[in-house]
Amino acid sequence: MSEAPGTMMAWTKVHDTEDGFELIEHPVPSPAPGEVLVKTASTSICGTDVHIWLWDEWSRDEVPLGTITGHETCGEVVALGEGVSSHKIGDQVAIECHLACWNCPRCDEGNAHICENGSIFGVHDNGAFAPYFTIPATNARHTPDGLDSVHGSIQDPLGNAIHTLTGGPVRGATIAIHGLGPIGLFAVNAAKAMGASKVIAIDWDNKYRMGLAEKLGADLVLGKGDNIIETILSETDGRGVDNTCEFSGSPVALANAIRSTRMGGYLNVLSVYGNSTPEVPMNDLVFRYLHLKGINGRKMWSTWDTMHDLLSSGAIDVDSIVTHRLGISEFQKGMELTRSGLCGKVVLDF
Ligand SMILES: NC(=O)c1ccc[n+]([C@@H]2O[C@H](COP(=O)([O-])OP(=O)(O)OC[C@H]3O[C@@H](n4cnc5c(N)ncnc54)[C@H](O)[C@@H]3O)[C@@H](O)[C@H]2O)c1
Ligand SMILES: [Zn+2]
Ligand SMILES: [Zn+2]
Structure with missing residues (x-):
């Protein structure tokens, strides 16, 4: 059914060391019942991929050596597993990397x-730093008509940004975005597009990304030279913002976020x-009556919609x-x- 070759070269985590990747030969996988085979168009690099590249403690626990990683991806369906009626050959799809059982509470x-019983495509099992991959048909989301292929591979981090933002009010709301990595930048842009009344974007010292946030519509951009809490309060009539999103991974930012979100925010x-x-600062969290929410992945499928x-x-x-498109x-x-941070999203094209 498919015109895919028998073998392919794929970036594979093979060594128990930092970097530890090699481009090695694998068979092109066959789609199992309920799966599709996708010919990769673009795969973008996620912070998670950098953790795996660095081979930190988390990666050593989660990623089996020999795995083809890469999970932010899109491409064209080139073969269908038994029983797949939702897709046809030639469909353009973007991938939801959270694989679910669809049968638990x-x-x-x-x-x-x-x-x-979930697992993550390209982390726990083979992914998309490869020219072909298989995936359950449910996880291969049709992309809007006429969309450029690069817009397919970034749907995972854009979805993270939207899922986080929509954990609180957006239209007409004041919003603070802490951490201007690719996901924070998507959130700044999405918050403006979704009608936020004011978006305050905060990084620490990454001037490159702070400049991008301004270009993407942030009303105010703050960094380590600013009094972050005081400025957010004074920009919101002393109240604090309605909705704060934390994308930095910095404990300092988390404490700032708690102290600059409005009462009941x-x-x-x-x-x-x-x-x-x-x-x-737990007592601030309690007495400010904050709604604190951990965010993971994307809602399937309201975030995608x-x-x-x-x-x-x-x-x-x-x-x-x-900011960068490179060849695979x-x-x-x-x-x-x-890893250098002198970038927004980096996309690898096939
Ligand atoms: N929960 C999930 O499902 C999920 C999914 C993807 C990513 N993540 C996490 O989301 C976060 C964002 O990902 P990314 O790739 O956009 O991040 P990134 O690491 O590229 O960017 C983080 C940014 O935060 C900035 N920063 C550092 N200290 C700061 C401070 N005190 N205040 C404000 N900004 C500060 C850095 O300069 C950097 O620009 C990461 O922690 C990542 O691990 C979680
Ligand atoms: Zn990712
Ligand atoms: Zn389940």
């Missing part, structure tokens, strides 16, 4: 992104912390946030660039 209540945290027990509406209307300036052969350069 979390899946039943509409929270398949935290499925009790919303604090949504997507970040992963190097130290998973940071000091938190919101994102596709925004992408179809042209409201998201993907081209400004994707420049995988190592892409990793170094992402």
